[in-house]
Amino acid sequence: MERLQKVIARAGIASRRKAEELIKEGKVRVNGKVVTELGTKVTPSDKVEVNGIPIEKEEPVYFLLYKPRGVISSVSDDKGRKVVTDFFPEVKERIFPIGRLDYDTSGLLLLTNDGEFANLLMHPRNEIEKVYVAKVKGIPLREKLKKLEKGIWLDDGKTAPAKVKLLSADKKKQTAIIEITIHEGRNRQVRRMFEAIGHEVIKLKRERYGFLTMNGLKAGEARELTPHEVKQLRAAALNSSQKNS
Incomplete structure (x- = not known):
């Protein structure tokens, strides 16, 4: 038996937290009955409906x-x-x-x-490292890159410390290629971090996610x-x- 919110999340309907909200709001039925208890457990043979639509128990991919x-x-x-x-x-x-x-x-x-x-x-909280390579306008001074390494204030709070490496600089075109490693996932975070130190991002690519390339x-x-990668x-x-x- 598995918790109801876990079954809903695995079906791809919503995150587990959102699934819990749907249950509390009375939008989930098990075998035709509305269920609002978060501790409810179900078996593979139970019929689960969210907003009147039966969920398909897909194999995770x-x-x-x-x-x-x-x-x-x-x-x-x-x-x-x-x-x-x-x-x-x-x-x-x-x-x-x-x-x-x-x-x-x-x-x-x-x-x-x-x-x-x-x-x-x-x-x-789970701190999966994400490595980006950014092409920026101008060539940032080392002191500016150190600000990113320590964490920098954005309009939604201070960022966690980042790892930053200057890969190359083109003095003629006044551009630089920089590798930056973060573990947060805020909206447009890398672009905003560079804007905060006065360097607009021209091009951005995520090169790595955890150990994956x-x-x-x-x-x-x-x-x-692979199953091993998922497990890792x-x-x-x-x-x-x-x-x-």
């Missing part, structure tokens, strides 16, 4: 996509723009991105139908994660969570 620029990190877009799920026409499961990359940012993005797994990886993939290509990601997030709790 996990993918790594090299997201190109000019693509929305969503499952749909009301303006008709290309979305990340368009790269998975053969996948029948209802997959969604874990976190997001901006429209103009390329790089490594994970997709799954496992809401619990997605929630685990996205929680800031895009080796062997071209923009728009994807591969399925889950273990890394849980270990980090325990250290920070």
Whole structure:
């Protein structure tokens, strides 16, 4: 038997926290009866409905996509723009991105139908490292990069300390290539961090997520994660969570 919110999350309907809200709001039925108790457990044979729609118990799937620029990190877009799920026409499961990359940012993005797994990886306490390479206007002084390393104030609070490395500088074009490692996932965070020290990001790419890289993939290509990779990601997030709790 499994907790009801976990079953809803795994079906890709919502995160576990959102599933708990749906249960408390009386929007979930088990075998035709409304259930509002969060401790409720169900078996695989129980019929679960959310907002009157039966959930399909999909097998969890996990993918790594090299997201190109000019693509929305969503499952749909009301303006008709290309979305990340368009790269998975053969996948029948209802997959969604874990976190997001901006429209103009390329790089490594994970997709799954496992809401619990997605929630685990996205929680800031779990400190999954994300490595980005940014091309910025101007050549930042070492003192400015140190500000990013210590954490910098943005309009939504101070960032956690980052690892920053100047990879190259073009004095003629007055641009620099910088590698930055963060573990948070705020909206447009890397771009805003560089703007805060006076250097606009021209181009941004996420090169690594935890231990995962895009080796062997071209923009728009994807591969399925191995069971071992999924296990490693889950273990890394849980270990980090325990250290920070």
